[in-house]
Structures are given as structure tokens and as C-alpha cells.
Amino acid sequence: MTTLAILTAAGSGSRLGRSIPKALVHLGGTPLVVHAARSLDRSGAVDAIVVTAPADYTEQISRLLDGDPQVDVPVTVVAGGSTRQASVAAGLAAAGEASVVLVHDAARPLAPARLVRRVVDAVQAGHGAVVPGMPLVDTVKRVAAPPLQGSGPRAESVQDTVERSGLRAVQTPQGFSHDLLTRAHAHGAARAEDQDMAASDDAGLVESLGEAVVVVRGDERAMKITTARDLEIADLLLAEDE
């Protein structure tokens, strides 16, 4: 079975607050997008990678990955869209023949090769849509939108405590049969350019089709870099690995 990975790297990283796109920010001296591509390659389960890049950075990212000695699989770089969903759709449109498609975030640079293999194995075992998930460690409250009146700090009103045993925080890589992911993106295409309506992950599009999604065990190393603090934590994890 041929497995293609779409590596999303077209975001700006506004919450990280750097002057360059997040995918090009360095972690331990290496850009996030390169870390993520190396991990996909190291898994031995990925045959080719399509990277979605900010339109002005396609050549720079292409040069980085072509010149990296730890990325041996063929890499194609395409311009992403205005949302993550639109970027994945652009990656899918550029994808060649594949039976399994992974979608992975450059923002999760330390996702281990063993996690990549776990997801691919589950798709190859017959699951059409597979996401890695982690149990929640905090007590979770549902709050009401309107703020409480008063002169103190802005406060929200707790509605209830959510039963967390049935909740999972999902990560990437997410894995799909090519046919199912293509159908899911076609079905959700009208939402792709809408910042408020676009799906935040690909499994969500499969759920909208009414098709099954299964969860496999995630990995704390697949943490997402969103803020500057996340980058500091990832630095510590990287130092542990080395």
C-alpha cells in the first residue's frame, strides 16, 4: 500500500508571535517543518510527502527539505490556503496515487516515528479514519458565554462539570483511506475558506459525512507548538531525546 503524508505548514503562527511563519521557526537549530518531515521519513511508513507552505515561502521550504540528509522520500511543496482545511485540500489536490493518506502538522515537530507507524498500521488494518488521542488531565467545566456583571476581573459563569473519561485531545498525524479523505474534503468544501466554519481537523470532516473515526493512543511528544511557552517545553523534550 502506498502512503502519502500531507504536512501542513502554511499557517502564520500568530499565537507564537514571530516575524516568520511558524513552520520556519527553529527548535534546537532545525526548523519545525524539517523536524516533522524527518519524523515522517524515519517512520519508514511514508512513501512521499506533500507540504503546504505559505505562498511566499514555497521555494525556501522546498530547498530546505530537498537539501536535508534525513529526508529521503520525495517531497512536493505547494501553496496552502487561508485555513488549515483549505491547505489540506490543496495538498490533496497535488497528491499522486496513494491508498493511505496521513495529515500531519509541522506545528507538531516531535511526533515520534512510532506514532506515525501506529496510525498507518490502524488504517492498513481496515479503519478508514484514525486519530491519535490523549486523555484529559484537568477537570473540565462548561461555561456560559456572557460575562458576570461586577467590578472585579472579567468572569465566566460555570454551567457544569463535564465527564472527562469519554473525552480525548486529538493530535496528528491523522490517517485516512485516500478515498474517504477525498470524499470528506469534497463534502466539506463549502466551509474551507471560512475562518469560522472551516474544520480544525480532517477527522471532523469525516464525522460530518457520518463515517466512523477511531482513536489510537497518542503521544505526549506529539504536542502542538502554539505559544512561546510550548516552544520552551519542546526544547526540553528534544534535549531528553538527544
Ligand SMILES: Nc1ccn([C@@H]2O[C@H](COP(=O)(O)OP(=O)(O)OP(=O)(O)O)[C@@H](O)[C@H]2O)c(=O)n1
Ligand atoms: N491556513 C493554514 C493554517 C494552518 N496551517 C497549518 O495547520 C497546522 C495547525 O495550525 P496552527 O497550529 O493553528 O497554526 P497557525 O494557524 O499557524 O497558528 P495561529 O492560529 O497561532 O496563527 C500548522 O502546522 C499550520 O502550519 C496551514 O497549513 N494552513
Ligand SMILES: C[C@](O)(CO)[C@H](O)COP(=O)(O)O
Ligand atoms: C489538527 C489539530 O492539530 C488537532 O489537534 C488541530 O486541530 C490544529 O490546530 P488548531 O489550533 O486547532 O487550528
